[in-house]
Amino acid sequence: MTKILVAGAGGAPSEGVIYSLKQNKENEVIGMGSEPTDLILSAAEKKYYIPYANTEEYKNSLLTILEKEKPDLIHFQNDLEIFHASLIREDIQEAGTKIFMPDHNVIDTCVHKYKSYSAFKKAGVTVPENIEINNEEDLKKAFKELGDFEGRIWLRDSGIGGGGKGALPTNDYTLAKSWIDHYKGWGDFIAAEMLTAKTVTWLSIWYEGELVVAQTRARQGWTHGNRAISGVTGVTKVGVTISDPQVNDIAINTIKAVSGKPHGIFGVDMAYDKNGIPNPTEINISRFFTTVRFFTEAGVNFPEIFKQLALGEKLDISKGIVNPLENGLMWLRGMDTEPKLIKQGDIEQRIIF
Structure with a gap:
């Protein structure tokens, strides 16, 4: 046992x-x-x-x-x-x-969003421009330099925490200032260029610099996203398995930007920019995302593979497998209901419209 x-x-x-x-x-x-x-x-x-x-x-x-x-x-x-x-x-x-964790300096970089942004940019990974918000002048600069065609910027807390902590898309300077004041966030918030709502996550496990397994999942909305001012809750409503060589390459380059010898769990969150390029927004380091059961039910048990690697047990898979699950598997979630695994197209077959 x-x-x-x-x-x-x-x-x-x-x-x-x-x-x-x-x-x-x-x-x-x-x-x-x-x-x-x-x-x-x-x-x-x-x-x-x-x-x-x-x-x-x-x-x-x-x-x-x-x-x-x-x-x-x-x-x-x-x-x-x-x-x-x-x-x-x-x-x-x-x-x-x-x-089974990466070095502490890797963890420190990944849980602090401006540090990870700096590492991504230094490595040449395409990312939205970020500005640290230490004072009102920085905030004014962010609106001037980063605003989109509607003048909007994306504010977020750069410290430890997930689930879209402190996130706010806005083109209103007064609201942005009040938001940071409310969180006592001067020096802790960052502003970024707006990306699109299209997002994807690349979950992977590495062992001493070697990629063991990775799987890509697109997100189709956030649970209770309409109850968050940012639209982001950190809780995926519908996840879909996909396979995209561009996403694979960007995710691997993003991970290698923070670690020369990746070890443990690296989950790269990406949002697409207006040019259709996935931009990494953060690495969920040393932890699985909330919907990891999705992959288990679909046939690849990431936590079990993680345990096998950590304890030197025989692996259930061959090393180096990327996107082992078929495309188009959907994981449906809601509050106080059992999640359900289906295939794309099943919805039209099961529901009378």
Whole structure:
């Protein structure tokens, strides 16, 4: 029996991982998390409360759980915890538990959006221009230099956090200033040129510089996107498998822009510009996206492959496979309903219009 400790248990990002790992009956999955009500919902066999990763109590609490359960592997599923757990990786490994993460400097670059933007641009990857917003003059400059044909810019929090944290598309300087004031975000926000609503994600696992597996997924809308001022919630409503050599090349170049020897999980989020070129907006580092169960149900279990690599087990696939899933598979999601895997074209066959 292999014992795996998954952080953030009960939350959607981690539950997809837990579901996938539990498809192998030889895996025992233990969950830990900082939200007791989320933990109650988790499918993990055991559930431990742990303080938030940016608190002083986190380290001792984690080491206590490791000492008691002695898991073979630990995996984290949100940027804040990934960043702080990475800082104590030696303590985790000394406790006898393996981790599978890239170097901390890679994590630091990826969880801070302006650092990753700078790395992408330096490597020659096509990206929208970004400006750090430290004061009102920077904000005025952003509107002057980055505004689209409607005068709009894209504001977002450049610090640790996903789900479109602090995102705001606007052509209104007063609103933008009030938005940053509200978040106390001067020095933490960045402005960027607007991209289109067409997005794609390239999820990959690497081992010591070698690409093991990657799969591309296009996004057709965000769950409850109409309830967010930015239209972005970080929760995909419909995902579709695709295969595009241009996306593959850009994703690989983006990853190599932040790491000379990629190791672990790299998920490249891209949005298309007006010229039809996918621009990387961020790398989701050392974690799977929320819809990783999609790939598991479709036939490629990324969390299981991740575990096999981390523990030196025999792989279920040959290394270097890109887009192993057929194109046109759709993953449909909604709140409080079971997700469903279908093929493009099934909707017209199943519904009376």
